[in-house]
Amino acid sequence: MATTLSIQSNQNLDTFILIWLDSLVNISEDNIDTKKILRKAITYVVSFDDTEKCLEFIRSHSQEKIVLIVSGRLGQILVPRAHQFSQLIAVYVYCSDKKRNEQWAKDFIKIKGVIVDLNDLIKRIKLDHMKRNEYNIDESLPITFFHKNPQNKQFLIKNNDNFIYFQLIIDCLSLIKPTLNEKNKLILFCKEKYKDNKNELNIISEFEENYSSNRAIWWLTRESFVLPMLNKAFQTININLLYNFNFLISDIRKQLIENKYQAPLRTYRTQLMSSQEIKLLKYYIGEYVSINTFFITIPNRKHAIEMFKDSDTDSGLKRVLFEIDADPQLENMKPFSDITSLNYSTGVEIILFMAGTIFHPVDICQENDITIIQMDACSDNDSNIKTIIDNIKGEDYGATPDVFSLGYILAKMKKFDDAEKFYNRLLVELPDDHRSVVSCYKGFARIAMEKEDYDLSIQRYQKAFNMEQSVLKPDDPGIASGYSTIADVYVKKCAFTEALQLYNQALKIWIRALGNDHLKVAVCYKNIARIFEMQSKYNEAIDYYEKVVAIYEKNSTVNQADLAKLHNHIASIYALIDDKNHILKHYKLALKIFSKIYSINHPDVIGALKNIGHTHEAAGNLSQALAHYEKIASIHRELLPSNHPEINEIQLDINRIKSQIK
Incomplete structure (x- = not known):
C-alpha cells in the first residue's frame, strides 16, 4: 500500500568526500585495495577515470569538504581548474615521478604532498584526516538566518523560511516521544553503510548493546559515526535520518535540561570558515542566526585560540573565533550545559548548546589573523520569531508535538515530497489502529490543500472523517472539527x-x-x-x-489585542456600508483596549488614534479630527527625530484640517 521513506545506501552522510582521479583507479588491483583501506578513514570514496566528470562532481558538491587524490598527468589538467573551489580542501598527487610533478604542484597551496609510495599516501591521508577530526574546526557549521525586516528581498525571505523551518523541525524532534523502532532502523542503516569498516562496525555494535538515555552526550562526543552522521543530517535536513536520530536528540535535550548551567557565562568556538560565510554573518549583525547542530564550545579563550595552532588555512578558509555570551535565566531559551562530567573525553571542559539555539550577532572584528564574531544566545520568545512560528503551528499542531506533528510541519513549510513520504512511512511502521490511520489521511489531505488541490484534499479529509464517524458519537466535538x-x-x-x-x-x-x-x-x-x-x-x-465579540468579552483567556483587532475589522466592514457612527464606535473600543495593554506610543495605539481621526474628518467633524491628529503629533515629537517621515505625515494632516477650518 505504501513505501517507506528510505535512506539511500550510496548517499554521503559523512562530512568529507574522498575523490580519486586516475586512469587506472578502477583497474589496478593496488588501487582497488587502497580504496578499501581509505574507506576506513573516510567512508565515502568516489573514483573517476574521466577529468570532466570529476570536475563536475566537485563543482556540484559545494556544501561538502572534498579531499582529492590525483595522478600526475591528470592533476596538471584538473587542479588548475578546481583549485579555486572552497569545497576542495586538500590534494594529494600520487605519481611515479616525484621531481617532475613537484615542479607544477608548488604553485597550488592545497596540494599537501607529491607522493610515490602507496603506503606513504595512505598514512598521510589518514594522519591528516585524524587531525581534522580532533576538533572538527573545518567541518561546515550549518547556520540559518533570520532578518526582522526582510521587506521584498527574495533571499532574505528565503533565509527566514529556512530559519523558521529548522526551528519547527527541532521542536518536533526534541519533544516527540521516541520509540525503539527509530533506534533499530538507525543501527541497521549504519551497519550497512559501514560494512567495510571493521572498527566502526564494532562501535555500532557497542552502541546497539550499551546505549542508554543517560549516556547520550557521552555518545555524541565520542569519536564515532554518531556526530558526523548527525551533523550531516542537520546540514542537509535529512528528515528520515533525523527522525531515526529522534531518540538521541530527545535524550541530549533532557540531559542538558537536567544539568542546566546556572549562571551567565562567556564561551568560545573555534572554526574555519570561508570569506563568503563570514561576509554573510557580518550582514546579519543585529539580526538572528540559528546554529543547526549541537554546538560544542569551550569556556577557556586561550585554549580555544590554541586549537588554531595546527589548523590548515591553505585551503582558503579563515580562522574564526565565536565569542558567545549566554544567560540561562532568559525565559524559554534552548538549554545549554557544562558537559565536562558527561563528556567522552574526561576532564575536557565543554559547554554544549542544544541544536537550533538562536544567537544574536553583536559585532565582528579582527584580532591579528583571527576574525572574532561576538554573539549573544537568545530566547525563543522574541516576538518577531514566535509570532511566525505560532501562526505556522496553528490550532492543529497541539500543545505537545507528537509523531504526526512532524508531517504537519513539513506540509505547512511546503516540503511536500518529504511530508508525503513521511506519512507513508508512518502508515507502514505505526500500529494499524484507528488514530494512526486517520491522522495520516488528514496529513495527506493537508498536503493536497497546501498544494491547492482542493478536490483531492476534500476527498482525503472525507475519508478520514468517515473513519472518525464510525467510532465517535454524532454529538462528539471531534465530529464538529471534521x-x-x-x-x-x-x-x-x-x-x-x-x-x-x-x-x-x-x-x-x-x-x-x-x-x-x-x-x-x-x-x-x-x-x-x-x-x-x-x-x-x-x-x-x-x-x-x-x-x-460577545464570546471574547466573556472569556478571560482571550488575548485582548485580538479583541481590539476584531473591533478594527468590524469598523472596516461598517466603512464599506458608510455607517460612520458604528465605524467610530468600534475604532474607539479598539483604542480603549489597546490603551490598556500598550504604552501610548505603541503602533496599535497610534493606528487607532489615526483611524478615529480619519473617520471624524470623513464625517466632517473637523475639530475632533484635528484633536486626534495633534495628539498623534505630540506623541511623535516626544519620541522621534524632527525630520522623521511620520512627523511630516501627521503635520500634513494637521495643516489640511486647519486650512478647512479657516
Whole structure:
C-alpha cells in the first residue's frame, strides 16, 4: 500500500568526500585495495577515470569538504581548474615521478604532498584526516538566518523560511516521544553503510548493546559515526535520518535540561570558515542566526585560540573565533550545559548548546589573523520569531508535538515530497489502529490543500472523517472539527454554499457539547462571518462578528489585542456600508483596549488614534479630527527625530484640517 521513506545506501552522510582521479583507479588491483583501506578513514570514496566528470562532481558538491587524490598527468589538467573551489580542501598527487610533478604542484597551496609510495599516501591521508577530526574546526557549521525586516528581498525571505523551518523541525524532534523502532532502523542503516569498516562496525555494535538515555552526550562526543552522521543530517535536513536520530536528540535535550548551567557565562568556538560565510554573518549583525547542530564550545579563550595552532588555512578558509555570551535565566531559551562530567573525553571542559539555539550577532572584528564574531544566545520568545512560528503551528499542531506533528510541519513549510513520504512511512511502521490511520489521511489531505488541490484534499479529509464517524458519537466535538476542517477547504475553493452548510453543522454540535460561549463556537462564528464578508453580505457578516465579540468579552483567556483587532475589522466592514457612527464606535473600543495593554506610543495605539481621526474628518467633524491628529503629533515629537517621515505625515494632516477650518 505504501513505501517507506528510505535512506539511500550510496548517499554521503559523512562530512568529507574522498575523490580519486586516475586512469587506472578502477583497474589496478593496488588501487582497488587502497580504496578499501581509505574507506576506513573516510567512508565515502568516489573514483573517476574521466577529468570532466570529476570536475563536475566537485563543482556540484559545494556544501561538502572534498579531499582529492590525483595522478600526475591528470592533476596538471584538473587542479588548475578546481583549485579555486572552497569545497576542495586538500590534494594529494600520487605519481611515479616525484621531481617532475613537484615542479607544477608548488604553485597550488592545497596540494599537501607529491607522493610515490602507496603506503606513504595512505598514512598521510589518514594522519591528516585524524587531525581534522580532533576538533572538527573545518567541518561546515550549518547556520540559518533570520532578518526582522526582510521587506521584498527574495533571499532574505528565503533565509527566514529556512530559519523558521529548522526551528519547527527541532521542536518536533526534541519533544516527540521516541520509540525503539527509530533506534533499530538507525543501527541497521549504519551497519550497512559501514560494512567495510571493521572498527566502526564494532562501535555500532557497542552502541546497539550499551546505549542508554543517560549516556547520550557521552555518545555524541565520542569519536564515532554518531556526530558526523548527525551533523550531516542537520546540514542537509535529512528528515528520515533525523527522525531515526529522534531518540538521541530527545535524550541530549533532557540531559542538558537536567544539568542546566546556572549562571551567565562567556564561551568560545573555534572554526574555519570561508570569506563568503563570514561576509554573510557580518550582514546579519543585529539580526538572528540559528546554529543547526549541537554546538560544542569551550569556556577557556586561550585554549580555544590554541586549537588554531595546527589548523590548515591553505585551503582558503579563515580562522574564526565565536565569542558567545549566554544567560540561562532568559525565559524559554534552548538549554545549554557544562558537559565536562558527561563528556567522552574526561576532564575536557565543554559547554554544549542544544541544536537550533538562536544567537544574536553583536559585532565582528579582527584580532591579528583571527576574525572574532561576538554573539549573544537568545530566547525563543522574541516576538518577531514566535509570532511566525505560532501562526505556522496553528490550532492543529497541539500543545505537545507528537509523531504526526512532524508531517504537519513539513506540509505547512511546503516540503511536500518529504511530508508525503513521511506519512507513508508512518502508515507502514505505526500500529494499524484507528488514530494512526486517520491522522495520516488528514496529513495527506493537508498536503493536497497546501498544494491547492482542493478536490483531492476534500476527498482525503472525507475519508478520514468517515473513519472518525464510525467510532465517535454524532454529538462528539471531534465530529464538529471534521465538518469544520472540510468546510475550510470549501472556502479556499470558493464553494461557499457547501462551506456554510458544514460550518452550521459543526456549530450545532459545538453549542450542544460545549455551550454557547466556548471559543470553538466563536471560531465557527468567525468562519461564517468571513464567508458572508467574501460574498459582500456585510450586514450578515457584522452580525456574526458581533457574536464573536460577545464570546471574547466573556472569556478571560482571550488575548485582548485580538479583541481590539476584531473591533478594527468590524469598523472596516461598517466603512464599506458608510455607517460612520458604528465605524467610530468600534475604532474607539479598539483604542480603549489597546490603551490598556500598550504604552501610548505603541503602533496599535497610534493606528487607532489615526483611524478615529480619519473617520471624524470623513464625517466632517473637523475639530475632533484635528484633536486626534495633534495628539498623534505630540506623541511623535516626544519620541522621534524632527525630520522623521511620520512627523511630516501627521503635520500634513494637521495643516489640511486647519486650512478647512479657516
